[in-house]
Amino acid sequence: MSSLQLLPHHLENSACPDVPKPRQNRKLPGNYRPISLLSNIGKIFEKIILSRLKEECHDFSIIPNEQYGFRAGHGCINQLLRVANTVTQDFNHKFYTGGVFLDVRKAFERMWHNSLIYKLIKFKIPNYLIVILINYLRNRTFRVKLNHTLSDIGSIKAGTPQGSILSPLLYTIYTSDFPKTNQIMNCFFPDDTAILAQGSTINYVIHTLQKGLNNIEKWCTLWHVAIKTDKTHAVMFRKGTSRKELKTLSFFDEDLTWDKEVKYLGLILDDKLTFRSHLKYNTKKFWAKVHLLIPLIGRRSPLTLENKLLLFKQVLRPILTYAAQIWGLAAFSNRKKAQILQNKILRITVNAPWYVRNSVIHNDLKIQTIDEFIKELTRNFFQKLVNHINPTVLDQLNYTHNNGKYAFPYATTKWSTPLKPP
16 A cells, blocks of 8 residues: 555545533534544554654654644643743743633644645655555545444545544644744644743733734634634733733634633643632532442442552542642642542541541551642652653753742652753
């Protein structure tokens, strides 16, 4: 197939059983998630193409350093650390940080094939790979499967192939020329996009963000990228209070109102960076999961204590401590809420009498307190940054000192000396 630069037509067809979205009206087609079932032989071929395409992207430095999605050694926490360090540094310098968090509409489904091919040529991808990708993207078909019924064959005119391992890389290549300026910090993961601007005055920050949004608007129009303006949020990070109303930002002829908080990569960032709202949200999410697991971890569960603790460590504790490397600096009163949740669930798990202390339960089960676990989590996280190949990740080691009024996330490690880049 690679020598002929062609893909057999039967490998370009996919069956798409639809999975309904939770708590949505099942009568509306838009409330279903299609899950593509692709050919096994086709998947092997895609893996070969993926490895070669990755090599070319690395050799030509196509993927921007700010893109953390679907890359080895990168994760949501790395991107959130960039945001938290930038905002905290500005707090210490009495600067303002403005952020706009964009919501791309059907990012993977709307990618324009001709534009992608144009960019592959522009980036000097080898001709044989381009020809293979042209044949791979064009003439693709699908059939929707509902129960035991298959629909007529439909053709795919745009977007990356759903369910394909090539789709994430093709999308990051497509968006790799996203507007970039020295005054704005871009954050990508992979279609979750945020732009940040800093300044000593609010007017300067707003002016810089508006210029950035104007450039993004032109880029989106040129490359047929749609943005959900109603789900795009703007936040001005600043300490103190001000009654002065902020000037609204304009984006695609609509005004963006300033919000007090925004959810980015699963972490709720409030304008003071207290993380109070995130921990409150975490409490609701935690108890919702507990209600589902009560038959397995409750007092009447037939499972052994070992299996109950395994469920706690693998399912419940990750909910409590997601992005704890970032929010671990929250006030003790806020962190204590997470510890209370852990205390309650451990008491339920072991059916502890009221007079048994929480510290005794933790010691007997050899379970760390939330603060101890966060410290270990954060230390492991920062140790992995030292030899990182991405300069934007490595730059975060410049924020491992605690000289300012507001501490950086690194302080959660409780290390007395800062880590240094190699």
